[in-house]
Structures are given as structure tokens and as C-alpha cells.
Amino acid sequence: MxxxxxxxxxxxxxxxxxxxxxxxxxxxxxxxxxxxxxxxxxxxxxxxxxxxxxxAPAAARTGEKVYATKCAACHATGAAGAPKFGTSEWADRGAKGIDSLLASAINGLNAMPPRGLCTDCSDDELKDAIQHMMDSAQ
Ligand code: HEC
Incomplete structure (x- = not known):
């Protein structure tokens, strides 16, 4: 039971x-x-x-990456008078200061097109790419 x-x-x-x-x-x-x-x-x-x-749109690209994919087209060879990567030309430009260089990169300067043709680059990405080129100065 x-x-x-x-x-x-x-x-x-x-x-x-x-x-x-x-x-x-x-x-x-x-x-x-x-x-x-x-x-x-x-x-x-x-x-x-x-x-x-x-x-958070997309993670920012490094200056090195932006340089390699966007700026190298002209800056690796010095095409059209672009200051050439890895040369003293970047030391000379560097004397202007990063803010002034960034302003020319954003607005364009002579044969340098606005934003270096990188329409989707943020200002910070441009700045890092410029810094990368300045660091290459010999
Ligand atoms: C179509 C070719 C071209 C591309 C692409 C290009 N540049 Fe340039 N850049 C130039 C030329 C030409 C100059 C020199 C302009 C002058 O001093 O007359 C220059 C100059 C510059 C300067 C020096 C400005 C100054 O005030 O002295 C900076 C900074 C610069 N470029 C950044 C960039 C960055 C960052 C990129 C990539 C996002 C880029 N450029 C892509 C052609 C180019």
C-alpha cells in the first residue's frame, strides 16, 4: 500500500x-x-x-594599411611630385607639422587630390597614414 x-x-x-x-x-x-x-x-x-x-562603423585601418592601399599609388614612386615614401622629402614636409599636413591631405594640394582619393578614410585614418609616411623619412 x-x-x-x-x-x-x-x-x-x-x-x-x-x-x-x-x-x-x-x-x-x-x-x-x-x-x-x-x-x-x-x-x-x-x-x-x-x-x-x-x-562604431568599421574598425579604423592602420596608417600603414591606408598608406599601402590608398596613398602608395603616388607616394611610393613620387608620381606627379608626391613626396616619396622613405626619403628625406617626408622630413621636409614633416616640418610643416602634422595638423597642417592633415589639412592639405583633406583639402588636396596641387596634384594631390582631396583625401588622397580615399573617400571613405576618416580624418584619423588619414592622419595615421601621414604619420606612417613621415616615420619613413630617412
Ligand atoms: C593621385 C596621387 C596621390 C595620391 C593617391 C595621394 N597623394 Fe598625397 N600627394 C600627391 C602629390 C602630387 C603631392 C604633392 C603636392 C604638392 O606639394 O604640390 C602630395 C602631397 C601630400 C602631402 C603633403 C601636403 C603638404 O602640405 O605638404 C600629404 C600629407 C599627403 N600627400 C598625404 C596623402 C595621403 C594620406 C594619401 C592617401 C590617403 C595620399 N596623399 C594619396 C599625390 C597623391
């Missing part, structure tokens, strides 16, 4: 348990179905990923 009772209790528990599991997953399913389509995240509120979503 005792065995039967505990078997019944176990059975009852089992039913109760599975019923509550069922209820939980139903609630979740309902919550999933009725959840808001979108949510608003105020810029600067990083508790909801707003800052990350707004402030």
Missing part, C-alpha cells in the same frame, strides 16, 4: 511538474509572439547597446 501511495505521489508530482514546465514555455512563446517589433535606444545610453550601435 505504501508503495502504491508513493508511486501515486510521484505520478502526481510528475504531472504537476510537466504542467508547470508547459505553462512556462507557453508564457515564453506568448511573450515572444507579442513582443515589440523594435525598441528605441537613446544615443549615449550604452545600457541598451545604443552607443556601440551608433559609434
Amino acid at each position: 505504501k508503495k502504491i501511495t508513493s508511486a501515486l505521489v510521484a505520478l502526481g508530482l510528475g504531472i504537476a511538474l510537466s504542467a508547470s514546465v508547459q505553462a512556462t514555455s507557453n508564457d515564453e512563446a506568448v511573450a515572444e509572439r507579442i513582443k515589440a517589433v523594435g525598441s528605441v535606444c537613446i544615443e549615449g545610453d550604452d545600457s541598451c547597446g545604443g552607443a556601440a550601435a551608433v559609434a
Whole structure:
């Protein structure tokens, strides 16, 4: 008799348990179905990923990479009078100071096209590329 009772209790528990599991997953399913389509995240509120979503387009490329892919076309050879990589020409330009060089790179200077034709370069990427060329000066 005792065995039967505990078997019944176990059975009852089992039913109760599975019923509550069922209820939980139903609630979740309902919550999933009725959840808001979108949510608003105020810029600067990083508790909801707003800052990350707004402030991080693509990781910045290194100056070396921007130079190699964008600026080397002219600056590796000195085409059209471009100050040549790895020469004293960069020491001479460096005397102008990085801010002045960056301004010419952004706006263009004579045969140097605006942004060195790198339309998707950020100002910081341009600056790092210039620094990379200045560091090459012998
Ligand atoms: C189409 C050729 C060309 C490309 C591409 C190019 N440059 Fe130039 N760059 C020049 C020429 C030519 C000059 C020399 C301009 C002058 O002094 O008359 C120059 C000069 C410069 C100067 C010196 C500006 C100054 O004030 O003396 C900087 C800085 C510079 N380039 C940065 C860059 C960067 C950064 C890139 C790549 C993002 C780049 N350039 C790509 C042709 C180019």
C-alpha cells in the first residue's frame, strides 16, 4: 500500500511538474509572439547597446594599411611630385607639422587630390597614414 501511495505521489508530482514546465514555455512563446517589433535606444545610453550601435562603423585601418592601399599609388614612386615614401622629402614636409599636413591631405594640394582619393578614410585614418609616411623619412 505504501508503495502504491508513493508511486501515486510521484505520478502526481510528475504531472504537476510537466504542467508547470508547459505553462512556462507557453508564457515564453506568448511573450515572444507579442513582443515589440523594435525598441528605441537613446544615443549615449550604452545600457541598451545604443552607443556601440551608433559609434562604431568599421574598425579604423592602420596608417600603414591606408598608406599601402590608398596613398602608395603616388607616394611610393613620387608620381606627379608626391613626396616619396622613405626619403628625406617626408622630413621636409614633416616640418610643416602634422595638423597642417592633415589639412592639405583633406583639402588636396596641387596634384594631390582631396583625401588622397580615399573617400571613405576618416580624418584619423588619414592622419595615421601621414604619420606612417613621415616615420619613413630617412
Ligand atoms: C593621385 C596621387 C596621390 C595620391 C593617391 C595621394 N597623394 Fe598625397 N600627394 C600627391 C602629390 C602630387 C603631392 C604633392 C603636392 C604638392 O606639394 O604640390 C602630395 C602631397 C601630400 C602631402 C603633403 C601636403 C603638404 O602640405 O605638404 C600629404 C600629407 C599627403 N600627400 C598625404 C596623402 C595621403 C594620406 C594619401 C592617401 C590617403 C595620399 N596623399 C594619396 C599625390 C597623391
